[in-house]
Amino acid sequence: MKKIKIEKTEIIESKVKFQGDTEKTLDYKDLIEHALDIVPQNGFTPKDIRDRNRIQEALDKATPNVITLEDADYEALEKIMKESRWTLRDKELNKLLQNFEDGVYKKEEEEAKPAKK
Numbered sequence: 001m002k003k004i005k006i007e008k009t010e011i012i013e014s015k016v017k018f019q020g021d022t023e024k025t026l027d028y029k030d031l032i033e034h035a036l037d038i039v040p041q042n043g044f045t046p047k048d049i050r051d052r053n054r055i056q057e058a059l060d061k062a063t064p065n066v067i068t069l070e071d072a073d074y075e076a077l078e079k080i081m082k083e084s085r086w087t088l089r090d091k092e093l094n095k096l097l098q099n100f101e102d103g104v105y106k107k108e109e110e111e112a113k114p115a116k117k
Contacts, residue, residue, distance in 0.1 A: 002074035
């Protein structure tokens, strides 16, 4: 299981969505949800649809502070986050994307495991 801490950003929804709310600020969960809707260059395959729907189910079950994903779903999300093409360049979005590139969420899980004796 992988856990992603939901952090708030100052990114306004209208910067990410063409007809987004000009008042609503997005958090990591919102940005991940947006990434799930970014169409890959050649469109969605049936596997893409299944993977993204499982990730969406995890987002729907998330607590206000943490998203918990099965390992396979995390791997699919990591690929999505690394390969998506965004319509904005924002330092807070960059931080989230950098966390995936640097394996931050994988490291946190390893650090949380008790040491074997």
